[in-house]
Amino acid sequence: MHHALLPLLVVALSGVASSAHAVSLSLQSETTPYPGITVRKYRTSSPATNVWVARIDLCTSRVHLDATKTPTGTRTAASYGSASGAQLVVNGDFFKTSPLHVYGDAVGNGVRWPYSKSGLHASYASEWFYHRYGWIAFGPDWVDYTHTEQVKLHGGPATGWRPTKVAPPLRPGTLALVSGFPELVVDGAQVTCSSPTASTCFPDRTDMRARHPRTAMGLTQDKETLLLVVVDGRTSSSAGMYGSELAELMKKLGAWVAFNLDGGGSTQMWLDGQGYLNNTSGNNGGGGARAMVNHWAVFAGTTGGKPTRPGHCLSSAPCQVIPAAGGKVEDSSACFQSFGPPAYWRKVTTAGSGGTLRWTNAFSSSAPSNWAWWQLNLAEAGQYKVQWYRVGSYAKFAKTRYVVRADGGEYTVVVDQGAGSNGWRDLGTWDFAAGGDQWVAVYDNDSGSVAADQHIIADAVRLVRVGPWCGDDSCEQGETCASCPGDCGACPSCGDGDCNGSETCTSCPGDCGPCPPSCGDGDCNGSETCTSCPGDCGPCPPSCGDGDCNGSETCTSCPGDCGPCPPSCGDGTCDDDDETCASCPDDCGECAPDAGPEPAAEPGPEPTVEPEVEPVAEEVPDVVETSDVDDWNKDTAVSPDGTTSAGGTTPLTPIRTHHLSESVDAGGGCAGGGPASVGWTLGALVGLLVLRRRRRV
Numbered sequence: 001m002h003h004a005l006l007p008l009l010v011v012a013l014s015g016v017a018s019s020a021h022a023v024s025l026s027l028q029s030e031t032t033p034y035p036g037i038t039v040r041k042y043r044t045s046s047p048a049t050n051v052w053v054a055r056i057d058l059c060t061s062r063v064h065l066d067a068t069k070t071p072t073g074t075r076t077a078a079s080y081g082s083a084s085g086a087q088l089v090v091n092g093d094f095f096k097t098s099p100l101h102v103y104g105d106a107v108g109n110g111v112r113w114p115y116s117k118s119g120l121h122a123s124y125a126s127e128w129f130y131h132r133y134g135w136i137a138f139g140p141d142w143v144d145y146t147h148t149e150q151v152k153l154h155g156g157p158a159t160g161w162r163p164t165k166v167a168p169p170l171r172p173g174t175l176a177l178v179s180g181f182p183e184l185v186v187d188g189a190q191v192t193c194s195s196p197t198a199s200t201c202f203p204d205r206t207d208m209r210a211r212h213p214r215t216a217m218g219l220t221q222d223k224e225t226l227l228l229v230v231v232d233g234r235t236s237s238s239a240g241m242y243g244s245e246l247a248e249l250m251k252k253l254g255a256w257v258a259f260n261l262d263g264g265g266s267t268q269m270w271l272d273g274q275g276y277l278n279n280t281s282g283n284n285g286g287g288g289a290r291a292m293v294n295h296w297a298v299f300a301g302t303t304g305g306k307p308t309r310p311g312h313c314l315s316s317a318p319c320q321v322i323p324a325a326g327g328k329v330e331d332s333s334a335c336f337q338s339f340g341p342p343a344y345w346r347k348v349t350t351a352g353s354g355g356t357l358r359w360t361n362a363f364s365s366s367a368p369s370n371w372a373w374w375q376l377n378l379a380e381a382g383q384y385k386v387q388w389y390r391v392g393s394y395a396k397f398a399k400t401r402y403v404v405r406a407d408g409g410e411y412t413v414v415v416d417q418g419a420g421s422n423g424w425r426d427l428g429t430w431d432f433a434a435g436g437d438q439w440v441a442v443y444d445n446d447s448g449s450v451a452a453d454q455h456i457i458a459d460a461v462r463l464v465r466v467g468p469w470c471g472d473d474s475c476e477q478g479e480t481c482a483s484c485p486g487d488c489g490a491c492p493s494c495g496d497g498d499c500n501g502s503e504t505c506t507s508c509p510g511d512c513g514p515c516p517p518s519c520g521d522g523d524c525n526g527s528e529t530c531t532s533c534p535g536d537c538g539p540c541p542p543s544c545g546d547g548d549c550n551g552s553e554t555c556t557s558c559p560g561d562c563g564p565c566p567p568s569c570g571d572g573t574c575d576d577d578d579e580t581c582a583s584c585p586d587d588c589g590e591c592a593p594d595a596g597p598e599p600a601a602e603p604g605p606e607p608t609v610e611p612e613v614e615p616v617a618e619e620v621p622d623v624v625e626t627s628d629v630d631d632w633n634k635d636t637a638v639s640p641d642g643t644t645s646a647g648g649t650t651p652l653t654p655i656r657t658h659h660l661s662e663s664v665d666a667g668g669g670c671a672g673g674g675p676a677s678v679g680w681t682l683g684a685l686v687g688l689l690v691l692r693r694r695r696r697v
Contacts, residue, residue, distance in 0.1 A: 022046060023241075023248045033271060034087050034300035036060030036310075041277075044249070047211060047239040049231055052269050052277050053253060054088055056226040056298055058143065059313035064299040064306040065138040065226070067092065067176040069108035070117060070367050071100060074291035077270040077280075084297055085305050085342065087272045090228045091215055092178040092294030094129070094262045102294050104133030104179020105170070110339045111367055112170065112177075119179070120167060129181075131166045132204050134259050136217055136226075137177040138312045140375055141319075141436070143223040144171055145257055148183040150204045172405060173437065175311070175339075178296055180259035182208060182243065184216060190251035196242035208243025208260070213267035213283035216246055217296065218255030223314055227255055228296060230269045235282040265290045272303070305342055309334040318436060324380035324471045328462035330354040335377070338458065340370030340444070353389040353460035362397040362454040365445040372458040373441035380470070381407075381434040384463040387424040388440075390417065395457040399448075403441045406430040417457060429466055 028041040036058075042051040057063060068080060074097065081089040093102040105120060106113040115121045124130050134148040149166045170177065182202045184191055193201035202208035213233035219226060229250065233240020241249065243260065250258035265284035269277045280289040299306045309319055319334040329335050332354055338345050340360075348357050360370040378384075386404055395417035402413045404427065413427050432438060440461045468476035470484035481491035492501030494508035505515035517526035519533035530540035542551035544558035555565035567575035569584035581591040 023245050023252065025051075025249075025252060033273065036063040036300045037088055037298060039088075039271065039277065047241060047245065049233060049238040049240060050278065051232075051249065052230050054090070054228040054269065054298070056088075056228065056300075058224050058226060059310055059315060060300070061308050061310055062300055062302065062304060062306055064304065064311035065176045066297045066299065067106065067108040067178050068293065068295045068297075069111055069369075070106075070113045071293045073100070074293050075295075076289045076291050077268040077295055078275065078289065079291070080295045081270050081272060081297065083341075085299070085303070086297035087300045087304055088228070088298040089268075089270045090217075090230060090296050091262055091266045091268045091292050092296055093133070093180060095293040097293070100293055102179065103129040104181070105135055105167070105177060106179065106294060107137065107170065107174045107177035110175045110371065110373075112174070114366070133167075133179040133181045134183050135177050135179040136219060136257075136259070137171065137174050139171060139173040139175055140439075141312065141316050142171075142314060143219065143226075143312050145219060147186065147257075148181045148204065148259070150181070151183050151186055172410070173439065176297075178217065178261070178294060180217060180261040181205065182260055183258070184243070184247035184250050184260055185218060185255045185258040188221065188256050190247045191244070192247070193244045196244040202243045205243070205260070207264075208246075211240035211242055211245075212264050213238075214241050214246050214263040215261040215267050216250055216258055217261055218250050218253070218258030220254055221256035225254070226298075227253055227258070228269070228298075229253065230267050230278050231263075232267065232279045232283055234285060235279060238279065238282070262292065262294075266292050268292075307334055307337055311337075318377040319375055320377060322376060322378050322463055324382070324465065324469060326384055326463040326465045328353065328460050329374040329376070330356075330460045331358055331372075331458060332356055333374075335375040336372065337375075338370070338372040340368070344370045348394065351391050351394070357389075357391060357394060357457055357459040359394045359455045359457045360444050361452075362400070362444050362446055362450045362456050364448065364450045366447065368443040368445045371441060371443040373439050374461045375436065376406075376432070376438040376440065376463070377436040378432050378434050378438070378463075381432060382469050383429060383431050383466040385429045385466055386427040386440060387462045387464065388415070388427055388442075389457075389459040389462070390420060390422050390425050391457060391459065392418075392422050394455050397446075397450075397454040397456050399446050400456050401443045401446070402427055403443070404428065404430060405437070405439050405441075407433040407438070417455075424462060427461075432463070 024045050026043045026045070028043050030038065030040045032038050036056060038055045038057075040053045040055070042053065043049075044051055056065075058065075066084065066086065068075075075083075077089040077091060080086070093104050093106065095102045099116070101117040101119065101121070101124075102113070103119040105118050116123075119127070119129055119131070119133065132149045134146050134151070136143070136145045146168055152166055182191070182204045191202070195201065197209045199209075211233060214229075214231040216229045216231075217227065218229070227250070231241050231246065231249070232238035246260065247258070265287065267278065267283045268280045268289055271277055276289065281287065284290050310316060320329060322329070330353060338358060344360050346359050348359070349355065351357055358372065363369065388402070398416040398418050400415045400417045402415060404411045404413065407430070409430075411428070411430065415425070415427065427440070442456065442458055444456055465472070468474065468479075470479055471486055473487060475484065475488035479488050481488045485491065490496070492498065492503065494503055494511055497511060499508065499512035503512055505512045509515065515521065517523060517528065519528055519536055522536060524533065524537035528537055530537045534540070540546065542548060542553065544553055544561055547561060549558065549562035553562055555562045559565070565571065567573065567578060569579055570586055572587060574584065574588035579588055581588040585591070
């Protein structure tokens with residue numbers, strides 16, 4: 001039948017305001033009775049009613065939340081507060097007294113209620129409230145919540161949804177939990193209705209459609225502020241609220257998520273030292289404060305008896321970090337906490353591991369009353385031996401129950417505290433994870449009979465590292481300089497003064513020194529040249545052999561770059577196309593002479609023999625200069641008269657005769673005498689000699 005309501009809930013969760021009955025708030029007073037607790041009184045109109053709001057700062061020192069442990073009966077808020085030492089108390093979940101149980105789940109004093117006293121029990125499966133609740137829970141340094149069945153099955157997106165588990169398992173380490181329904185604000189969106197009295201408005205609780213006294217709980221988005229709210233009703237001065245009006249109120253107060261709690265005659269807010277703040281009798285029809293089975297309790301200030309460190313602040317640093325080698329958690333540590341009635345815990349200040357210890361008596365019960373735990377937050381995952389500290393004069397009970405939570409698992413160990421020597425005693429060895437959500441706890445109850453004066457000691461616990469680990473001064477297999485420098489030494493690194501590992505003069509000149517000159521370093525040095533390293537030295541000037549014909553290179557000086565020269569006269573090669581013996585005898589040789597008839601020799605006149613003249617003085621011989629006979633025209637015979645024998649007209653070059661003495665006689669003859677015709681006669685003789693030579697060729 002719930003599926004038919006899906007359109008309504010989706011619209012409601014969108015944050016659209018109701019068309020009527022808008023709530024307006026007027027602040028009447030504000031006080032801070034304890035650090036971390038601020039109480040405000042409001043007067044509202046539409047409807048006219050009185051509202052008290054307690055804002056709890058979960059990150060203030062000494063602020064801790066608790067709830068009623070498994071009850072044996074009912075108690076008013078004042079009675080429960082006085083007995084527990086709490087500073088502020090409001091009523092909790094809906095309940096029934098026959099048999100005694102609440103509608104939802106419950107945890108108080110760190111112990112979960114048995115199923116038989118919660119709405120989880122199978123015997124309530126046919127009840128209208130079965131599994132419909134949501135809850136807010138507190139643990140060490142955390143706060144959590146879950147949504148109601150209605151929201152999980154029909155609502156919009158919501159943080160913490162577990163659609164396959166309407167009643168999810170509790171988070172390990174839950175110290176206090178109170179359930180409620182219906183849900184009023186879902187992830188910042190208030191639930192609204194088309195009409196506050198419509199049958200579709202809050203289908204999981206029909207009493208939300210009438211004005212009654214109300215109690216609600218909520219969290220801000222950062223989960224660091226808890227809102228506890230009571231609304232008076234059923235009197236002439238205070239009308240109470242519809243469920244939709246309560247949802248609007250919680251949204252205006254800053255709730256990110258909020259739940260309706262037991263209201264009506266159970267609506268109560270009690271403050272230590274001031275009593276009830278609201279009209280508890282009027283809410284109960286004049287019958288006085290109603291006794292209930294379930295309560296929220298806020299501890300704050302020095303009178304609460306809780307540790308100074310806040311119990312549930314998400315932004316808190318760990319209470320103590322156990323180093324990799326192990327360590328101990330004393331009963332004086334912020335990571336130690338005792339639970340149960342303070343009257344049954346005794347503290348000794350003259351004995352124990354750190355000079356103090358606590359003890360209580362064991363008793364026969366299905367649930368613990370007084371118990372203690374040591375929170376464990378480890379710096380490093382590993383295997384550790386867990387030990388407890390024994391002082392024989394206070395440790396007596398033979399069946400003392402310990403629970404060790406390590407790396408997500410829980411292990412129960414029963415120890416005879418009355419046996420053995422004093423000092424550190426072993427509980428066992430387990431693998432622990434790094435971080436928190438781990439602990440050691442000791443409980444005071446046993447299922448069998450327990451004799452009188454069976455003391456249980458709660459002193460220190462100690463973790464001792466087992467096996468090789470980083471920090472044991474030995475570089476074991478799997479450890480490296482990177483993962484464990486303490487054991488294996490520091491890894492080589494640039495700047496450590498040693499040139500090692502993968503360091504080079506390039507990557508780490510500080511350790512390895514500057515690199516020697518090399519091509520590419522920007523400097524032309526060492527053996528680098530323009531040829532071997534043009535990047536540093538620049539390109540080489542033009543040169544023969546560089547493949548480019550440039551500069552002063554020619555085909556003659558550098559045929560490798562410029563190519564061979566074209567053929568030319570004088571290159572020693574006779575080119576058949578252009579050169580001949582005529583055009584280039586140096587390359588092609590001299591041309592052969594033309595073949596022709598041998599000219600006949602012309603007989604000449606017989607020279608007249610001159611009479612020999614006796615020289616009157618010493619005669620200087622003549623020097624005859626002639627041109628090379630080969631330079632003459634070889635086809636022409638010379639005649640005595642200087643003409644060619646072939647009838648040519650080209651005159652022969654005259655033969656010049658030089659006399660060494662240039663003395664000339666008065667008659668014009670050469671000095672020394674002789675006719676002038678002698679010169680001609682000599683020339684004719686020379687010509688004949690030439691002709692004869694020609695013929696011999």
